[in-house]
Amino acid sequence: MNDVYHTLINHRSIRSYTDQPVSDQDLTMIIESVQAAPSSINGQQVTVISIQNAETKSKIAELSGNQSWIAQAPVFLLFCADFYRAKIAAELNGEQLVITDGLESIIVGSTDVGLAMGNAIATAESLGLGIVPIGGARREPLALIELLGLPEYVFPVSGLVVGHPADASAKKHRLPQEAVWHKEKYNTELEGLINQYDDEVSAYMEKRTNGKETRNWSQTVSSTYNRIYYPQVRKMLEQQRFDFK
Structure with missing residues (x-):
């Protein structure tokens, strides 16, 4: 290899x-x-x-x-x-x-x-x-x-x-390749692949934590991206002389 x-x-x-x-x-x-x-x-x-x-x-x-x-x-x-x-x-x-x-x-x-x-x-x-x-x-x-x-x-x-x-x-497991590699055009029919991946991640987390946690991928992503979790970034960019015209 x-x-x-x-x-x-x-x-x-x-x-x-x-x-x-x-x-x-x-x-x-x-x-x-x-x-x-x-x-x-x-x-x-x-x-x-x-x-x-x-x-x-x-x-x-x-x-x-x-x-x-x-x-x-x-x-x-x-x-x-x-x-x-x-x-x-x-x-x-x-x-x-x-x-x-x-x-x-x-x-x-x-x-x-x-x-x-x-x-x-x-x-x-x-x-x-x-x-x-x-x-x-x-x-x-x-x-x-x-x-x-x-x-x-x-x-x-x-x-x-x-x-x-x-x-x-x-x-760690990764998303199914079909969810990442789109041929010729974007395939928006991804829910089934994400459900499949969620099951894999949940099983991984359960094994890793000895049954204490079964959090899956979509739960992690949705609970993180439901807010602006680094709110100082815009102020930082403005201070460093980056504008947004």
Whole structure:
């Protein structure tokens, strides 16, 4: 089996880590893979801030919703969408930075971060490291921006915990392929597939929790998306000079 495919297919999120440090060589390889990711117009709209200081990681864990694995693991990587360098490029060439006046900049920056983080995850896991993405980096983004000194035209998209797994998490089920891979046009007849998947997830959760929980996929999604759960994001974007014209 292809090694890259094997790494990707066997992904799982790790939330328990040993105190073994991540080597400088491994961390450098991860960042090199980040820089190798494709980006819109080769603008490279991604910045990664690595945090290994215990006090700073503890504060980030608190800001992210008291996610203890952020403080426990040796490395936390904050992935940011970054147009600060584009602002410098504009000034060097006597141009105006206009892209950040529209939603396209949010899509471009977030897409670039997603591609870069995918590379980082694959590289880390290929090295035998464990990871877990942290969307909670957007929970208190204004405080995080201040803590890490992010300039205007830069905003946090997601964090990534990196370390040596203390135990291997169980691999979670995914939606049936037919619900994700639509051929020629979008198939809206998905209720049956979702019901099927809900049954699989419920059985998985029951086994994982020794019968204490049977929560399925649609229950999780609907109970999360029934509110704006990171309400400071718009204020954060406005503070960082991103408009919505």
